[in-house]
Amino acid sequence: MKINSISHICCIGAGYVGGPTMSVIADRCPDIEVTVIDINKDRIDAWNEKDLRKIPVYEPGLDEVLKRARGRNLFFSTAIEASIAKADIVFISVNTPIKSKGVGAGQASDIRWVEASARQVAKYAxxxxxxxxxxxxxxxTAAAIKSILETPNKNISEDESCQRFSVLSNPEFLAEGTAIKDLEEPDRVLIGGDDSSAIEALKSIYLRWVPKEQILCTNLWSSELSKLISNAFLAQRISSINAVSALCEVTGADVREVSKAIGADHRIGKKFLEAGPGFGGSCFKKDILNLVYLCNHFGLPEVASYWEQVIELNAWQQQRIYRTILHKLFGTVNGKKLAILGFAFKADTNDTRESPSLRIALDLLEEGALLSIHDPKVSEDKIFEDLNRNEAAWEGKWSYVKTISEAVIEADAVLILTDWKEYAELDWFDLAKKMRAPAWVFDTRSIVEPSQIKSAGLNFWRVGDGVN
Incomplete structure (x- = not known):
């Protein structure tokens, strides 16, 4: 394959990474046909929805990209064989959850879908x-993929079979909520491999809009490891500042002031120093668990223990917030109505995977709370799916509400668990009138003005505030 000869791209997997990534590539490379394939017909149908509000992934700016590219050179399809056969490049972008059974259960990644995808490529390419x-x-993992791809195909000569495939690593570094911006203006694009012509071919695609100096080339193993380490470092910062938030609360310090002070040091920087209810999403916990597994596997238990603490601290922070709510509400929430504002793991996404809101909600339901849940982008069906999947012997109940006003009627407390912009702009004087006194507001995201809450006659707690 010659550089700049790419005419067809196929992506296996139409999820949170595959859909947005291929949409931007198609948008920036109108001369290249890009097809996203998936075995899930309902998901593909959702990506093909005329009403862009119904596509399966919510990301600011994604709808505009789809308007330009979909139907022009961007297609979503279940035609797996034909799409792979036509492709010059096949991206594998499938789910790699943590194994629930067998060797490495609870830590190691389950790569069955990656293997299945590699076998499809070997068969149809x-x-x-x-x-x-x-x-x-x-x-x-690339070694496993190479082994599958290099297995002789009975319909192809052995020489041709060994020359057919080049395997590259091109991990995504997207933050949900800013994925389109991250794709259009990336900090870096990482390409790992040992086939220089394949690297140049993939690099030529990104060069359409990414400056050359921001495209980094490494060997395969460095590229694969860099993704895990990047997420581990980011999660570590979140757990670190959350540990500091607990110390601030008992010493009279303010974690926001501490964060500003240490973030002013250029060696540290200010990003990912916002205390909150902990990290969520599909990547951080999964990637650190996988890192822990790898370290133990290669005989590095001390390193494994170090990274495991990041996850344990994250879970502890969510439990600490739940216990704080319990304590402030006279030691019990049984039969009390609590309004939960936000179910997504962060603002500007409809993703609820590993959401702190889910963990805190489950603990409150176990205590017998009556939860009224609002989120501007997460559907009632999704909330039901998440809570029902984790249901135990609850004493509490929950309901989904479409408005914040409805959520707070006769509520004993409001819990702000996701940093949606609209939650920072509420009329607390009006909301306070609907609540049952003495009512509380628990701000785990530090997005409301304390003076407004207190002026409205409400009790107030926010994470990392020593005057709570």
Whole structure:
């Protein structure tokens, strides 16, 4: 394959990474046909919805990209065989959850879908094909993919079979809520591999809009490991500042002031120093658990223990917030109505995977609370799916509400668990009239003005505030 000869791209997996990533590539490369395939017909149908409000992934700016590219050179399809056969490059962007059974259960990544995708590529690809790891994978997964791809195909001569595939690692570094901006203006694009012509071919695509100096090339193993380490470092900062928030509360300090002071040091920087209810989403916990597993596997238990503490601290922060709510409400929430504002793990996404809201809600339901849940982008069906999947012997009940006003009627407390912009702009004087006194506001995201809450006659707690 010659550089700049790419005419067809196929992506296996139409999820939070595959859909947005291929949409931006298609938008920036109108001469290249990009097809996203998935075995889930309902998901593909949702991506093809005329009403862009119904597409399966909410990301600011994604609808505008789809308007330009979909139907022009961007397609979503279940035609797996034909799409792979036509492709010059195949991206593998499938789910890699933590194993629930067997060796490595609870820590190691389950790469069954990656293996299945590699087998599909081996079976259907025609001619020279570049296979790109886009999913977050354990180090040296590329070796497994190579082994599958290089297995002789009975319909192809052995010489041709060994020359057909090049495997590259091109991990995503997207933050949900800013994924389109991250794709259009990336800090870096990382490409790992040992086939220089394949690397140049993939690099030529990104060069359409990414400055050359921001495209980093490494070997395969460095690229795979860099993704895990990047997420581990970010999660570590969140757990660190959350540990500091607890110390601030008992010493009279304010974590926001501490964060500003230490973030002013250019060696540290100010990003990811906002205390809150802990990290969520599909990547941080999963990637650190996988890192822990790898460290133990390679005989580095001390390193594994270090990273495991990041996860334990994250869970502790959510439990600490739940216990604080319980304590402030006279030691019990049984039969009390609590309004939960925000169910997504962060603002500007409809993703609820590993959401702190879910963990805190489950603990409150176990205590017998009556939860009234609002989120501007997470559907009632999704909330039901998440809570029902984790249901135990609850004493409490929950309901989904479409308005914040409805959520707070006769509520004993409001819990702000997701940093949606609209939650920072509420009329607390009006909301306070609807609540049952003495009512509380628990701000786990530090997005409301304390003086407004107190002026409205409400009790107030926020994370990391020593005057609580």
């Amino acid at each position: 025609k001619g020279k094909t570049i296979v790109v790891e886009k999913s977050t994978l354990p180090v040296r």
